[in-house]
Structures are given as structure tokens and as C-alpha cells.
Amino acid sequence: MNFVMDAHIALVGLPGSGKSTIGRYLAKRWSVPFVDVDVAIEEHIGCTIREFFAKEGEPKFRDVEQEVLARLLSNPQKMVVATGGGAVLRPENRQQLMAYAQVVYLSASPHEIAKRLQRDTQRPLLQVDNPFQRLLDLHAIRDPFYKEVADFVVAGGGLSAAQVAQRVAMQVELGQHS
Numbered sequence: 001m002n003f004v005m006d007a008h009i010a011l012v013g014l015p016g017s018g019k020s021t022i023g024r025y026l027a028k029r030w031s032v033p034f035v036d037v038d039v040a041i042e043e044h045i046g047c048t049i050r051e052f053f054a055k056e057g058e059p060k061f062r063d064v065e066q067e068v069l070a071r072l073l074s075n076p077q078k079m080v081v082a083t084g085g086g087a088v089l090r091p092e093n094r095q096q097l098m099a100y101a102q103v104v105y106l107s108a109s110p111h112e113i114a115k116r117l118q119r120d121t122q123r124p125l126l127q128v129d130n131p132f133q134r135l136l137d138l139h140a141i142r143d144p145f146y147k148e149v150a151d152f153v154v155a156g157g158g159l160s161a162a163q164v165a166q167r168v169a170m171q172v173e174l175g176q177h178s
């Protein structure tokens with residue numbers, strides 16, 4: 001594919017919206033590195049995010065997330081970056097994303113995500129009695145932030161991950177030529 005990335009491509013969206021899955025596909029398509037901020041954070045802290053949440057709490061996690069995200073975005077090598085679902089909560093992160101990346105919001109309904117993640121045990125914020133209600137609450141708070149930072153919003157309702165990835169690729173590649 002003859003597409004030259006002049007900025008990082010960052011994916012934002014709720015937990016389970018497909019950032020890691022679709023990010024990997026895009027990086028392969030464009031032959032650039034893929035970085036999952038959650039994985040980079042786990043390398044930095046030396047344990048899982050779930051363990052870190054339990055030991056240190058969410059505010060400390062957000063400090064680490066901010067530091068790791070800023071470091072990754074300052075890399076001159078252009079990459080596809082899957083952000084953590086809550087990265088947009090901090091204004092500093094929103095500014096960094098808007099300054100150093102083209103941002104794609106993978107918009108998916110809480111209902112669809114709840115179905116996808118029925119058996120998930122790794123996402124600390126969803127280990128509650130009613131994960132669907134939690135997703136509704138997260139969506140209400142975060143949707144305006146995701147939209148604020150996004151250059152593109154791609155809705156994935158009823159599409160497979162491969163189809164969503166295809167849509168994102170088209171939007172970004174067309175955007176470069178418009």
C-alpha cells in the first residue's frame with residue numbers, strides 16, 4: 001500500500017472497542033510498528049494492569065499511563081498506537097494525542113461491547129456485577145472526550161473486526177489525499 005504516515009495513528013475508544021485488534025491490522029497494512037500502550041505500561045510497571053490497579057489504585061495508574069503515552073508519542077518513528085480506554089480522561093493526554101497523532105475513535109455501543117467481553121476477566125473496570133451498566137457509565141463520561149480528540153469517528157456496529165479495520169484504513173488513506 002503506497003501510503004506514507006506523516007503522524008502516528010492513534011486509536012481511542014471504550015475497552016473492547018477493538019483498538020488492539022484493529023491497530024495490529026493497520027500496522028501490518030502500512031508496514032509500521034504497532035504499539036499497545038497497555039502493553040508498554042505493563043512492561044514499565046513489571047506486572048499486569050489489573051494487579052497494579054489492585055495494589056496502587058487508579059490515580060497512580062493514570063500517572064504511569066500519562067508518562068508512557070507521552071514517551072511513545074514523542075518517538076519520531078511513526079507508529080500505530082492503541083491507547084488505553086481511559087487515556088482521554090486527562091487533558092494532558094488529549095493535548096498530546098491531538099498534537100502528535102491522527103486520532104481515530106472506534107465507536108461501538110456499550111451493548112455490543114458487553115456481548116464481546118462477556119467472558120473477559122482482565123479489564124479491571126469491568127470486573128463488576130453489571131459490566132453493561134459500567135460500560136454505559138464509561139460511555140457517557142468518555143464519548144465527548146473521544147470525539148474531542150478524534151480526526152475520524154468509525155462506527156463498528158454489526159461489522160467484523162476485519163471490516164472495521166478496512167473502514168479505518170480507507171478513511172485515513174483517503175484523508176491523506178483530500
Ligand SMILES: Nc1ncnc2c1ncn2[C@@H]1O[C@H](COP(=O)(O)OP(=O)(O)OP(=O)(O)O)[C@@H](O)[C@H]1O
Binds near residue numbers: 016
Ligand atoms: N468489530 C468487532 N467485531 C467483533 N469482535 C470484535 C471487534 N473488534 C474487536 N473485537 C473483539 O473484541 C474483543 C476486544 O477487542 P480489543 O482487545 O481489540 O479491544 P480494545 O479496544 O483493545 O480493549 P482495551 O481498551 O480493554 O484494551 C477481542 O476479543 C476482539 O477480538
Ligand SMILES: O=C(O)C1=C[C@@H](O)[C@@H](O)[C@H](O)C1
Binds near residue numbers: 014
Ligand atoms: O478504560 C480504562 O480506563 C482502561 C482501559 C484499559 O485499556 C487499560 O488502560 C486499563 O484497564 C484502564
Ligand SMILES: [Mg+2]
Binds near residue numbers: 019020021036038082
Ligand atoms: Mg487493548
